[in-house]
Amino acid sequence: MGRWQGFAPVRSLLILGKLVGMRKSLLKALLAVPALLATTGAGACITCNRQLQQAIFDSSFYPNLALMLSPFIILALIVGGLAVYFKRGHQRRYASRGAVANPVPLTTAALVLGIGAGGFVDGIVLHQILQWHEMLSAKIPPDTLVNKSVNMFWDGIFHFFCLLVTLTGIIMLWLAGRRRDADRSGSLLAGGLLGGWGIFNVVEGILDHQVLKLHNVREITDNVAAWNFGFLGFSVILLGAGWALMRKEFEPQRH
Secondary structure (H helix, E strand, O other), X not given: OHHHHHOHHHHHHHHHHHHHHHHHHHHXXXXXXXXXXXXXXXXXXXOOOHHHHHHHOOOOHHHHHHHHHHHHHHHHHHHHHHHHHHHHHHHHHHHHHOOOOEOHHHHHHHHHHHHHHHHHHHHHHHHHHOOOOOOOOOOOOOOOHHHHHHHHHHHHHHHHHHHHHHHHHHHHHHHHXXXXXXXXXXXXXXXXXXXXXXHXXXXXXXXXXXXXXXXXXXXXXXXXXXXXXXXXXXHHHHHHHHHHHHHHHOOOOOO
């Protein structure tokens, strides 16, 4: 057979035979995928696991949803209050200096963006990469596949709210850029982003960690309180850095 392999027709038949064999192997592998998914993926699939559906959409669904929303409602009130404060500061500057650029639109937009970004940093780094905690890990310890999936679902809801906040901040930033009287200072943008991140951490650290006790910064540790207060300390540093960058834009000129 070896001497016939040099002929083109025979060589073509051999190659065709190999291709047919490869196609059969590939077909067998593809046919095995549904069976593999059926045996391994069902446990974590919210659309195909009835036990998981019941664990999420039980009587605690709406209370949990309200708990998830509460920090964002408080954050919205804080941003609204700060916007009023910044507007009054701008009016004082206007009275002392005359016509000056308005820092309020950019500062407010940067704060909202900072809140959204802070939420994403928390969710991506602490929830997903380090996996120190999950959204309801103090209430529902992720010690089974179902409990882990329930926490993952609420992590997704948390990220969805963060996405809405971030999109709102982007729209506000775009609107601020269209205003001719808006201040376009880089220190306002950077300070607002840091300040928004710090505000998010403080609200989340006090409400979710201390008051509602939904989770801790690090669940598996000998000193949970130290990590929680350390998180708040880092948040205060962010707030201080943000305010230091923003305050000079709001202070009236002294003669």
